[in-house]
Each structure stands twice: as structure tokens, then as C-alpha cells.
Amino acid sequence: MNRKPALSFWQIWNMCFGFLGIQFGLALQNANVSRIFQTLGADMSDIPILWVAAPLTGLIVQPIIGHYSDRTWTRLGRRRPYFLVGAVLTTLALLCMPNAPMLWVAAGLLWIMDASINISMEPFRAFVGDQLPTRQRPLGYAMQSFFIGVGSVVASMLPWLLTRMGVSNDxxxxxxxxxxKYAFYIGGAVVLGAVSWTVISSREYPPDALRAFDSERPVDHAQVDKRSxxxxxxxxxxxGVLGTALVASLHLERELYLLTAGVAVYGVTLLWLGRSSRSSMFTQVMGDLYTMPDAMRRLAWVQFFSWxxxxxxxxxxxxxxTQVHFGSSDTHSAAYNEGANWVGVLFAAYNGFAALAAVVIPWMVKRWGLRMSHLFNVWLGGAGxxxxxVIRDPHWLMLSMVGVGFAWASILSLPYALLSDNLPAQKMGVYxxxxxxxxxxxxxxxxxVLGMLLKMFFHGQPIYALALGGASLFVAGLCVLRVREPVMDAVPVTAITGSQSGS
Incomplete structure (x- = not known):
């Protein structure tokens, strides 16, 4: 065979099921960590910088994991060892997070938790590209979105549900x-159980088979123009240096140092790439970044405004x-905790709508194509x-979550479907x-910049950060129109079972 066979529905189900656990942990983090930080004494203006651990960890961890998982083959396969290690570490972090005695401990645990989630998450994205032919990849990524939605619904609602079951919310x-606390404990068990199911029930193609399937698109080794x-x-x-000097001289918000330092660090890495003659993991990853496919460059703008x-x-x-709809910013007040629990319900709602959207998205793609489907979905999210x-009754915010849910499901699936057809199998993980x-x-x-923008233009009112996010999603929709639609391969839709090499 020189083309990947189509997999059955249940094979795709099993290979994506672990994402339920990964997103369960991520949803608990997203819905509750700001609450934990505030409870431990964090000022509202410090919340964004405390959260920076999460994306910074992903920036470092995911390319490294992708690079090494491309080169891994063990009794558990290529990607599955990383699923399992990440799940174990995430479970331990979830058990510790709600018991953090001080703010700096909670911030450190967020760093560890996000690193652990990334160890599992990155290989899961490459796993779909490894296992599925082009025409089934939108279904595979939509299936991941479905499990993300289901897991996040339950995880986001857990504190609210436990309150209704009689557990103290004091x-x-x-x-x-x-x-x-109990929500995080339950989350640890779900993460480990769901990921273990995928590890046990799925198989992977060995490297030789993947190279044979990808023979028509040989791996393109990065050729870096060192002068450039x-x-x-x-x-x-x-x-970066000029920006840092301006922030210091104008006494701007200290969070801006993060941005200017990041620009300077990127410049240093390019200088290293331009001068280095050694082949190492770092130079290979940076070379692949510098010579990335054109489709990835165009999708970068879509991702930027979406995220x-x-x-x-x-x-x-x-x-x-809590401030606008429940009238309290006091973290120890009943109104604040009621509002914080309601936010958990809203987050559960948008993830529930995302699970429903994941069922609809394959139909949208078939009818409208990947690009127009993604534009429609992110614009729904922007409106939400x-x-x-304008909505003041917190119950009506459920309607807002419909649009956010469709955008979330689309962001988690369609950009990856647009991208994966442009990547060689031997570099799927690192890309x-x-x-x-x-x-x-x-x-x-x-x-x-969000904290600074709110102070400068919106009197520090956090609700306007959501408005900025809505406008950003409208821009993301326009950017996707610049991306080329992939050409679907003619793979038979009949399921072929037992065709993958076992571990």
C-alpha cells in the first residue's frame, strides 16, 4: 500500500479519547486558576503576568517534544510514550494545585501543570496526522474537538455541580x-484514565510504513540562508533592545518587558542560527521554523488573532x-463566589456547544470547505x-457561549486540517x-499588553478585555481567506481493521 487506509469510526474514537482527559485538566486550569491566584492574594493587575507560565512553557516544551517524538520508536510506539508520561505528571500537578499554601507555589504548579499537559498534547496533534489519510483528518481533529468539549463541560461545571451535591463552597x-479541591482530585483521575485508554487501545504505524505512505512528499530538510x-x-x-529601553525610559507597565525581551531573544536565536555550523536539536528546530511551509506562515496570523x-x-x-453581572470584586464575598461558579458553568456551556459543533463541522467542511467554515465559526465567536x-442578565450569557463554542471547536480542528496536508510525515511532530x-x-x-490597554483606555474594567477578544476573532476570520485549501486524496472510505502495526 502506498496510501494510508481509512480507519473505522471506533479506531478514530479510541485514538482521540485521550484528549478528553487532557482537556479535562486544561479546563480545570482555565476556569479556576485565576480564582486560586486571587484567593491567595494576587492583585488583578498581576493576573496576566502570573498566567504567562502557561504559554511560555508550551513555547519551550512542544517543539522539543515534537522533535524527539518524530525520532522515537519503542514498544509503546512513537507518540504514545509521551501521552503516558504527560498524563502522569499532569495528574500529580492537579492533586497539588488546590493545596498551594502561597501564591508563588501556585504559580510554580501552574508552570509544571502546563508543561505536563503540553508533553501529552503536542504528540496527540501529530498522532492524527500520522494515522489518518488527508480526507479523514478533518474528522479526526473534529473528534478531538468533540472530546475536548465533553471533557471541558464536566470539568468546568464540577465546582458548581459539587456545590449542588452538598460539598462546601465556603x-x-x-x-x-x-x-x-475535589474537582481537581477528580480531574487527576480522569486525565490518567482517559489517556491510558488511548495508549492501550491504539496502535501506530512504524517509521518505515510512514515513510512509504509519504513517499510522494519526501521530507524537506531545512536549507537556511545564513546571511538572511x-x-x-x-x-x-x-x-527588542530599543523596545526595552523605551519601556524603561517611559516607565511603562513592567509586563511589556516580557514582550520586548521575547523579541530580543528571537533575534539572538536567529543570530545563532546564522552563525552555527553544528547540527543540534536547537538548530534543527530553529531551521525548520525559519524555513516553514508557506501554509504555516499564513495560518500563523489566523492562530495569532484566535488565541x-x-x-x-x-x-x-x-x-x-463577577464585577459587572454579580456586582462584586471581593473574593471572599458570597456574590463573588457565586459569580465565579457561574463562570465555570459558562465555560462548561461553551465547551458543550463545542462538542455539538464538532459533530456539525465535518458537514460544514464538506459543504463550504475548510476556509469558509472556519471564518463562519470564528465570527460567531467574535459576536459572542x-x-x-450589552447583556446584563448573567443567564443570557449562555447565548453568548453558543458562538464561543463554535469558534472553540473550529480553532481546535480546522487550522490543523489546513496545515497537516502541507507537512511531511517524518517532521509532523516538530512542525x-x-x-x-x-x-x-x-x-x-x-x-x-492587556493589563496596560485596560488601564489606559477602559478604566481598568476587565469586561472590555472580552470585547478586544471579540474584535480579534473577526480579524482571524479574514486572515483564513489567505490560506490554500488542501487537496483531498481519493482514499476508500471502507474501514480497514488490523492494518496497523502493533506495539
Missing amino acids: PGASGIPDTV AHRYGLLWLGV FALFAMWIYTTAGV LLSFL MGIFNFFIVIPQLMAAS
């Missing part, structure tokens, strides 16, 4: 309610809704976030890891 001496890399390295380094919006939502929804400005840069960079940007 902050108590530690400031962290039992509802949050050196020239651009000097440019980026100069911009800027998502990060704004994750950071500021709790503060915005903008509606927070998926590099693609994560364009998820991380907008989150670092949001952490750097």
Missing part, C-alpha cells in the same frame, strides 16, 4: 473551597462577570464575546510543535 481557612538569518537576527535584536482572543477570555471572564458588553509558537506568542502578547 472558602474556609485556606481560602480554597472544597468544591475546587543573521541580517534578520540583528534587526529583531535591535527592535489572543481566547487568552483574554480565560484571564478576564471571572473578573468581568462582544455581546458581554506541529512549531505551530504551537503561534498559539503561545499571542498569549504572551495578551499577558504583556
